Amino acid sequence: MQCDLSACAIIRFAVEYRNTTGARCEGQRMAGEITVFLSHTRLDSAFCDRFDNICANVGIRRFRSEFADIQAPPWQTIKEQLGKSRALFLLVGKELVNQQACGDNPNWKFTQNWISYEVGIAHQRNIDIWVVCDSVRINFPVPYFNNYMPFGLEPPDAMDYMNATLWAYSEGVTSPVPKDPDRLGTTFCPSCSIRFNLHAQLYSGDIVVCPQCLREIVFPEGFE
Secondary structure, eight states: OOOOOOHHHHHIIIIIIIIIISOBOTTOOSGGGOEEEEEOOTTOHHHHHHHHHHHHHHTOEEEOGGGSOOOSSHHHHHHHHHHHEEEEEEEEOHHHHHHHHTSSOHHHHHHHHHHHHHHHHHHHHTOEEEEEESSSOOOSOOTTOOEEETTOSOSHHHHHHHHHHHHHHHTTBOOOOOSSTTOTTEEEOTTTOOEEEEOOOBOTTEEEEOTTTOOEEEETTOBO
16 A cells, blocks of 8 residues: 655645536635534544644634533534534544454444444535545444545645645535546445545555445556
8 A cells, every 4th residue: 555645636636626526615715614524533632633733724624522612412513513514524543443443442432423423414414524544444334435535644745635635625615526437536445336536546456445344445557
């Protein structure tokens, strides 16, 4: 597996989604008027902080539950914030994966319930659902996702790419799966048939894990 998000890939996202693939959200074109929702565990604080810093650099609002004044019942606040958000970003870090791997873990059950609720509401609201992995192998299923970034945010190119992604959202542009199945940047899982935008450059023989069915997807000819 590789993590090589080139300048060409960044430009492809920022320009192509803005001009053709992305759906412009009329009346919400300023960064301060658009929010993204972070679904995560606070145990992955360094990974979440990295994403948070990119949001701050762009100037886009983000909802991160541990920094919010959430009144009881908490599900109501989550629902309201997702209603204001243009996209949900599920940040899959090392601690989230480790919690799942531990089996009968009450902390994981609590986190899993909230993630499932948040993803379900995001799907109901018809907003983009991103799975962003901190270079870890996802080990719990995430239905309904439509954008997948499997190799983290640590390399400078990856941070630049996410910066371009969030800039596009700040311009009111979303990232739906194109209707054209042959569209550049789009792929599908042969096991569960979900189609999604894959934000990675892969080389011949590289493998990624499908976030929905957790089966491996092999790219014999690579992917750009």
